[in-house]
Amino acid sequence: MSSEANEVPEKSLNFLEEIIDNDLKAGKHKTILTRFPPEPNGYLHIGHASSICLNFGLAKRFGGGTNLRFDDTNPATEETEYVNSIKADVRWLGFEWTNEFYASDYFPQLYAFAEKLIQDGLAYVDDSRSEDIAAQKGTPTQAGHRNQFAERTVEENLHLFREMRDGKYQDGEKVLRAKIDMTSSNMLMRDPILYRIKHVPHHRTGSQWCIYPMYDFAHGQSDSIENITHSICTLEFALHRELYDWFIHKLGIFPSHQYEFARRNLTYTVMSKRKLLQLVNEKHVSGWDDPRMPTISGMRRRGYTPEAIRDFADRIGVGKRDNIVDVGVLEFCVREHLNKIALRRMVVFDPLKVVITNFPEGKTESLPSENNPEDPDGGTRPLPFSREILIEKEDFMELAPKKFFRLAPGQMVRLKSAYIIRCDEVLKNAEGEITELHCHYFPDSRSGEDTSGLKVQGTLHWVDAASAVPCEVREYDRLFSVENPSSEEGDFKGYINPDSLKIIKNAMAEPAISGTGEGQHFQFLRKGYFCSDRDSSPEHLVFNRTVTLKDTWAKEQKKA
């Protein structure tokens, strides 16, 4: 039973696993409980995904549980819409929470905690204006000082705090502060604000309350109320730990502990809510779920899979130093998963007509092609083949360089799952542009039963001209053209990649593409991984490029 849960499968532990392992071995806890505590004021992004994987993953590994808790202590910014999208995103990532809680569930309890502090002489009501409180706090290098309100008696404070709760005062007229130490080197300990007045309806408690607890007065106590054993947050909260512990100690409640890790940054994107909001508001992207956004909803629409994202979170691990992870790692994880599950289809983006001169007019053959060479049980789909086919314009060159394994006058290629062809003639229009190729095929080179003895270096994707289905393809690329837009000089928006979206209106796909539902994953042969977009309909198919294939040929060309 528990001995099995406490046993660690692999030998190397990260620093959080080590803490938990030690706590369990020392008998500090019988089982662990973590929590994922988003504020419902926006959409989750890849950084949250790492945190989700961390919290749920840790609990799973050590046989514990994870609560989903909405940190909804600021009614001005929070909405039910966000609660729902967050729940959907966590579920989509593949996690189930032990309990669904809200900090707002604890408002009565938190209020009682505040009264207890007042009664113990550890909190007071301050009538100062916001600016004065800030000024009296001093600076990181200069001590702050108290004002006359700190001298109020317990009775007076209790009375005033109850009046605050009862709505006797306007926003900003009074606050409740903890009485700690105005000279602390930790600014957060300089009599922090516990409660402020906000006559704003709350998405869950409505107008029941007009005073709301601050983060510091809500978070640790919420952890404690839920018996969270390991409260894991990002590094910028490290200074808050002293306060976190102070409240728990003064209140004498369950000793949850806070541990901090470094948030993960990704190259070629931005992660702050403020910046993402700007991208949306200023229409640099189509919305929060634009496939270029690092939001979970954006990545889902782009075609990333939960498996890939979880794998990514595992691979990058967790640490305590500043970092910026190469987005290439994420792309690797996506390719690795999609390679296993994506159906292969052929789509020609920029068609060039090829006439197979020795193929009978009016005849159509049906050639089987495997749905996924990585999946032995994947089966095949039929590919129509007739006298006129389409190939990619860039797969033909009149004057081919030595390593060009594609089509050129007199050169042979294999058409994937079909025949070997040789190019005999190049037809051009008045402007000298290539309009059509005449080739002949080798009937005994049919895929799977090739007795021709011919050897070719290149294999091309193609579609049958008569049966091809037009579709729209959206080729997404990185949103920014520099690794770390936030660290560059000037406005980060000056570094937006102008070519992050290229729309191909009339790509031609093999007929097996139709009838596919939203979110279906494909590999368009030699092109990349794609998925059908939510804008797609049977009349107008739309595909998003999730990620390109690795392209060593392109890399070689770039070098030359």
Place this chain on the structure above:
RNA sequence: UGUCCGAUGGUGUAAUGGUAGCACAACAGUUUUUGGUUCUGUUUGUCUAGGUUCGAGCCCUGGUCGGACAACCA
């Protein structure tokens, strides 16, 4: 001029006083009816100066560099 974090190849992460390992990237080769995939190999690293020790990436001291902290946000 304070307090708190942190520093291992290009990137991320291990090594818990005893052979600096893994992954991505890069490079070379292998396989391949996708210039995809597979498989193999190669290159590249402990911020610095001292100290403790038989032995230091790890412990101690000083320095350097980077980050966080002065919202009635979370």
